[in-house]
Amino acid sequence: MAWLGTNTSYDISAPPPRIEYKTMRELSDMMYGDIPMKNRTEILAVYSVKTDTIHLGDGFAVSDKQHQAILLHELTHHLQNKNNVKVRCSLLYEPEAYRLMKKWSEDSGIPYQGPGELTIQIRFSSCPEDD
Numbered sequence: 001m002a003w004l005g006t007n008t009s010y011d012i013s014a015p016p017p018r019i020e021y022k023t024m025r026e027l028s029d030m031m032y033g034d035i036p037m038k039n040r041t042e043i044l045a046v047y048s049v050k051t052d053t054i055h056l057g058d059g060f061a062v063s064d065k066q067h068q069a070i071l072l073h074e075l076t077h078h079l080q081n082k083n084n085v086k087v088r089c090s091l092l093y094e095p096e097a098y099r100l101m102k103k104w105s106e107d108s109g110i111p112y113q114g115p116g117e118l119t120i121q122i123r124f125s126s127c128p129e130d131d
Contacts, residue, residue, distance in 0.1 A: 001016065001075065001079075003072070003104060003107075004072070004075060004076065004079055004100065007100065007103060007104075008076075008079065008100070010079040010080075010082075010083045011082070011083055012079065014078075014079075014082040016078070017047065017052050017053055017054050017074075017075070017078045018051065018052060018053040018054070019053070019054050019056060020053055020054075020055050020056070021055075021056050021057070021058055021060070022055045022056070022057060022058065023057070023058050024042070024044075024057045024058060024059060026055075027043055027044070027045070027046055027055055027057045028040055028042075028043060030046050030048075030055065031043050031046050043057070044056065044057045044059060044060055044067065044070050045057065045060065045070050045071060045073070045074045046074070047074040047077040047078055047081075049077075049081050052078070052081070054071070054074045054075070054078065056071070065105075065108055065110045066110065066113055068108075069101050069104055069105050069108070069110070069112075069113070069114075070101070072100065072101055072104050073097045073098065073100070073101040073114070074097075076096060076097040076100050076101070077093055077097055080093055080096070080097075088127050089127035089128065089129070091123075091124050091126075091127060091128075092124065092125075092127065094120070094123075094124040095120050095121075095124045095125070098114045098115060098120050098124075099120070101114050102114060
């Protein structure tokens with residue numbers, strides 16, 4: 001959280017989110033609902049605003065720097081929530097979380113494994129109802 005406090009203007013004094021482990025299937029179902037399995041991409045973590053919980057997949061390894069980058073992404077969503085950031089749809093929370101994940105990866109000397117800037121701009125710049 002300290003890194004996020006230094007690299008954002010967010011107030012980081014709120015209590016941290018709860019952490020729960022889920023099976024990879026449970027995480028996938030939380031994220032994708034009724035979308036068929038063949039159309040889903042693998043995810044390792046999900047933040048729930050409703051329960052203020054970061055759900056980590058059972059494959060999450062706290063010592064793995066790439067997994068730490070994913071956790072930072074979810075912590076960004078927690079801070080967005082606690083700092084009352086408002087956007088038109090949930091997709092618009094993603095660009096900041098990915099950009100911070102990229103900066104943290106670079107600062108930590110590991111390769112960034114999220115989407116590129118162009119993908120972020122295309123995929124997360126508008127809400128589905130804008131189409």
